[in-house]
Amino acid sequence: MNAEKLLKSLNELDGELVLEAQRPPASRPFYKQARFYAAAAVLLLAAAAIIVKGLLTGGRLRELSADEGQSFTARLTPIAFSSFKGEMRDAGKRISEQMRDHQSYMSSLPTVYSRSFDSCAEAVEYLGYDGLSELPFPFYVSSVSVSASGERSYGFLTPQFSGSQDECEVYGMDICILSQYDILNAETGFIFASEGVRILTDANERHAADSVRVYDSFAVGRDKDDPNSYNIILQSDDERIIEQTFYDYKAQCGEICRIAISHFDAAEPNDSISCYMVHGGMLFDLHLTYYKKDAERALDAMLEWVDSFN
Amino acid sequence: MMMKELPKRENMLEASENSCEPRIDLRGVLLRLAENICGKGEAAAECVDQALRLHERTQPCTQSGAEQVELLKTVRLFALERAIAIAAPDRSAEFASIKAELELELNSVLPKVPDEDVLIEGHTVAALICGFAAELDDDERAVFLQRYWYFEPLSAISEKLGLGEGKVKRLLAESRRELKKYMKGLGYCQ
Secondary structure, eight states, X not given: OOHHHXXXXXXXXXXXXXXXHHSOGGGSOGGGSHHHHHHHHHHHHHHHHHHHHHHHTTTTEEEOOHHHHSEEEEEOOOBXXXXXXXXXXXXXXXXXXXXXXXXXXXXXXTTEEEEEESXXXXXXXXXXXXXXXXXXXXXXXXXXXXXXXXXXXXXXXXXXXXXXXXXXXXXXXXXXXXXXXXXXXXXXXXXXXXXXXXXXXXXXXXXXXXXXXXXXXXXXXXXXXXXXXXXXXXXXXXXXXXXXXXEEEEOTTSOEEEEEEEEEOTTSSEEEEEEEEEETTEEEEEEEEEEGGGHHHHHHHHHHHXXXXX | OOOOOOOOHHHHXXXXXHTOSSOOOHHHHHHHHHHHHHOSSHHHHHHHHHHXXXXXXXXXXXXXXXXXXXXXXXXXXXXXXXXXXXXXXXXXXXXXXXXHHHHHHHTTTGGGSOOTTOEETTEEHHHXXXXXXXXXXXXXXXXXXXXXXXXXXXXXXXXXXXXXXXXXXXXXXXXXHHHHHHHHHTTOOO
């Protein structure tokens, strides 16, 4: 089979789906619209919120008010590109080549160059930055990727280091995790990252949950009053989120991290947690999506990750 | 007994046209689909006319969803066959782009997948691919089908669904990766 035959095969698609895709979003059936779920889910979520709150207030977590919860200020350490000694130094050259060879029909971004590795250690070696040890991750890592993005005028902008793993066993759950840390490049003073994350917590429901996606994102901007401090703003463009709660957590290493729990409407089987922590001048973040019934175990996994930093 | 004269087909169509509420520009939809695949020009219009003749409709106005689907599928098939048959430079840019992005992601699995009429565990490959599309979440499926069923440009999908173009790209990349994983799960991998 080739791509043409694959496209022809799609002609057998169910007629209802063909018509549904043709309709503008507003005319999709009401029962498929998020606001229906939001309305239907209020009572259930209220109950879930009480349970989760009970879980969180017993430890080193401090619930934040809505005003103070969405963003936090952290001191990131700008790292000069010259501090990277590994092969990653060639990323700018690779990006230039990609931009030269890019064709308009390609959906890939020529400004992004990625390499995948089998372990964190290999990825760290590729970066060649002394201040970076293996990603403190207590779970088995099946693959790690490093990506760099750049523009023609700069040649090279922001190195990002992403670790990801698929379907590993954590606390008896089947779970997918994406963790990432972003290194602020001194030349630009600005980083932005947005990641799609998907966590499955029950092997038996894996197939059904395969369609679940959570998009959390954050933006980092230099504080106008303090050039060494940065405002990290947590945000999400996922319209299915109907409530977010924020917490501070003091990790064993003494760092304060910010945790955001996103509650989805009852029609979605999952909720999600995102955690952001500055350690060694770098921003680390971890995202978990879990079945609502697994809230406690997901939080345990999150806190274990946070406490594994030395 | 006197047989009642059947109304002429044209009259039936007029009656049908008058009863179309809400009225949609189905011909416009069909033509756009054909043009997305085999480019603007006579070929696209011919695909539409050919499909309408096949379905015995001179005016593409109908209330029946099933008829709309049949027309859309027929136009899509005719247009695809033309686009595949004609020389690459004559295809629409969107068709070439879509073909390239699928091959880029799926080049390790597609050659291992048999033609669509082959049964796998009782299902044709086509049924399995369509099953994959049906299981995507709403946003992802909308984007996936706009791109790979209706062959819409990224900018048009972005505008139609009210999503940023970056998010459209991201959702498409996600679904292609999922499709690859799905096909690998069926045993097609290198």
